[in-house]
Amino acid sequence: MTSMSTQFKEKLANIRHDLKTPVGHILGYSEMLAEDLEDAPWPEFEADLERIHSSGNKLLSLIEDLLGASKTKIEDIDVVNVEYQLRMQLNHVSGYCEMLTELAEEENRPELVADLGHINLAALNFTKILADKVTISELSAFRRSNDSESDTSKADVALPSVDNIHFSSLGEGGDILVVDDNAENRELLTRRLTRNGYRPKSVDSGKAALEVLKEQSFDLILLDMVMPEMSGLEVLTILKNDNVLRNIPVIILSALDDMDQVVNCILQGADDYVFKPFNPILLKARIAASLEKCRLRKKQVPKLTVFISSPGDVIAERQLARTIINELNNELADRVNIVPIFWEDEPLLASDTFQAQIAPARDCDIYLGIFWSRLGSKLPNTITREDGSCYASGSEYEFEDALAGYKESGFPQMLIYRKTSQIHIPLENREQVLSSLKQKEMVEDFIQKWFMTEDKESYSGAFHNFEEQDNFTLMLSKHLKKLVLNQLESRTDRDLNRL
Numbered sequence: 001m002t003s004m005s006t007q008f009k010e011k012l013a014n015i016r017h018d019l020k021t022p023v024g025h026i027l028g029y030s031e032m033l034a035e036d037l038e039d040a041p042w043p044e045f046e047a048d049l050e051r052i053h054s055s056g057n058k059l060l061s062l063i064e065d066l067l068g069a070s071k072t073k074i075e076d077i078d079v080v081n082v083e084y085q086l087r088m089q090l091n092h093v094s095g096y097c098e099m100l101t102e103l104a105e106e107e108n109r110p111e112l113v114a115d116l117g118h119i120n121l122a123a124l125n126f127t128k129i130l131a132d133k134v135t136i137s138e139l140s141a142f143r144r145s146n147d148s149e150s151d152t153s154k155a156d157v158a159l160p161s162v163d164n165i166h167f168s169s170l171g172e173g174g175d176i177l178v179v180d181d182n183a184e185n186r187e188l189l190t191r192r193l194t195r196n197g198y199r200p201k202s203v204d205s206g207k208a209a210l211e212v213l214k215e216q217s218f219d220l221i222l223l224d225m226v227m228p229e230m231s232g233l234e235v236l237t238i239l240k241n242d243n244v245l246r247n248i249p250v251i252i253l254s255a256l257d258d259m260d261q262v263v264n265c266i267l268q269g270a271d272d273y274v275f276k277p278f279n280p281i282l283l284k285a286r287i288a289a290s291l292e293k294c295r296l297r298k299k300q301v302p303k304l305t306v307f308i309s310s311p312g313d314v315i316a317e318r319q320l321a322r323t324i325i326n327e328l329n330n331e332l333a334d335r336v337n338i339v340p341i342f343w344e345d346e347p348l349l350a351s352d353t354f355q356a357q358i359a360p361a362r363d364c365d366i367y368l369g370i371f372w373s374r375l376g377s378k379l380p381n382t383i384t385r386e387d388g389s390c391y392a393s394g395s396e397y398e399f400e401d402a403l404a405g406y407k408e409s410g411f412p413q414m415l416i417y418r419k420t421s422q423i424h425i426p427l428e429n430r431e432q433v434l435s436s437l438k439q440k441e442m443v444e445d446f447i448q449k450w451f452m453t454e455d456k457e458s459y460s461g462a463f464h465n466f467e468e469q470d471n472f473t474l475m476l477s478k479h480l481k482k483l484v485l486n487q488l489e490s491r492t493d494r495d496l497n498r499l
Contacts, residue, residue, distance in 0.1 A: 008074070012067055013258045017226060018129045019063050019086075020255035021182060024277030025122035026093055028055040028188040029115045031280055035195070036111070045103060045112075048096045052119065055092040059126075060087055060277065067134070069258075077252045082134055087127075094123045118184060174219035174291050178202040179209040179235065180253070181227040185276075189222060189253075195283050195487040204231030210238065213245055217326045220291055223270075225254035225261065233265060240269035245334035249290040253278060298337050298456070303489060304484055307341045307361040307412060310370035314419060317370050317472055318342070324477050328484065336488055354394055355383055362405025366483060367412040368476075369399055372419035375442040392442060399450070415479055416463035417472060418447070 030053040037046055066082045097120050104112040176198050178189045186202040193200040201216070203209050207230055209221070225232035232252060239245045240421070252265045255276040262273045271290045274283055308321055308404050325340045332338075359365050376393030383397065384390055391397040402412050425436045451461040464479070466472040 015256040022126040023059045025184045027277045029118045041330050052096045055089045059089045175199045176223045177218040180224040192418050206235035221250045236268050243331045244327050286357040305335045305339045305364040306366045307364040308368045311374040311376040313372050313374045314370045361402035364412045367402035368412045369416045373423045374439040421467045
């Protein structure tokens with residue numbers, strides 16, 4: 001295909017993309033309105049709403065028929081007829097939308113008026129794009145007479161109605177990041193995802209998506225292809241070359257119907273490609289399939305449990321540990337599933353103790369202890385050592401339980417971190433000062449008892465000191481990853497020895 005032919009093909013694909021975007025809004029909001037009326041039917045309203053939806057579908061068909069990929073030169077396109085056919089359907093949308101708005105206002109239904117406003121705005125946007133881009137002057141730059149090459153247009157696939165679809169519970173729920181520079185697209189998608197039981201978050205650019213992904217984990221990304229500054233393909237390439245983010249499933253959503261683009265996205269690591277305007281049934285099925293495939297992969301990999309033990313003075317470090325484990329899970333998703341044990345994740349009942357309601361430290365693969373200025377509160381007399389003595393705190397109990405498990409079986413392997421930064425105690429409250437000093441002494445006694453020799457002159461066990469949270473993050477990331485990989489390797493060796 002000549003350079004001019006390629007340019008014309010790309011120009012036409014971009015025009016189809018731009019026209020399909022507002023049509024997607026017309027279809028999406030009309031579908032949302034129809035769903036809103038399911039519990040309280042309104043036949044008069046629904047009849048005209050169906051006409052709007054039908055005109056939206058006709059617009060899509062006309063875009064494909066009149067401006068489709070089979071049009072390889074300007075002579076193939078009757079611009080006057082294109083404008084006439086599209087404007088006729090658009091007039092239907094605007095006319096019925098105006099009547100329904102008046103009807104909804106008369107019945108005091110502001111929630112319906114709002115979505116009708118979105119449809120009307122989409123119709124106006126379509127008109128502007130049609131006037132700006134589907135003109136003889138815009139297309140005539142690609143005029144040529146000796147190019148007979150053509151592409152086959154995409155076949156329409158009839159989808160069943162929602163009433164005939166049964167969705168299983170597979171692939172339900174999850175955090176989904178929506179990346180699209182078009183505000184209407186983001187609003188439509190987030191509402192649709194929320195209705196389907198997902199927890200969506202939306203951003204307006206690839207750069208914003210990469211920033212959000214540094215702070216929050218997502219189960220799936222819905223990524224627009226055509227965006228300013230950074231395209232969807234550029235974002236996809238960055239994601240798939242990032243050790244932490246590469247295992248997050250990505251579905252490309254785009255009105256671009258160029259098959260070369262589709263193939264390129266799949267080759268770059270996209271899990272799926274859905275054309276806009278999307279059919280909500282199809283999109284839900286594609287999302288569910290991608291999520292379930294990812295979850296099945298996770299179920300097939302080995303599971304390692306990490307018990308996080310600490311008093312209440314290192315809450316920030318506990319949160320950092322959670323973040324680090326999430327990042328490792330993303331990075332090593334195809335090799336291991338790291339399951340953290342946090343007491344705050346459990347529905348602890350008032351009828352029993354903390355210790356009775358969480359998984360024992362001795363049963364985990366890795367024990368992570370973090371200490372600073374407190375050891376914690378004394379446990380009740382119902383929880384004692386074999387000799388009948390009481391534990392000074394829950395943290396001491398968890399440490400000794402983990403240590404006993406290690407001595408018996410070699411697990412859990414134990415990582416200890418001690419924060420050394422200054423402790424600030426308000427001097428106004430004498431009791432608080434004395435309590436803080438006592439807790440600090442308990443931590444020192446704990447360290448001496450378990451990590452130093454009897455003469456207090458050398459260490460019998462190793463632990464890691466840190467002052468700033470950045471130091472803790474760097475150390476724990478490195479140590480935990482190495483320990484996890486070592487355990488995976490040991491498991492593989494043990495499995496091979498069994499053969």
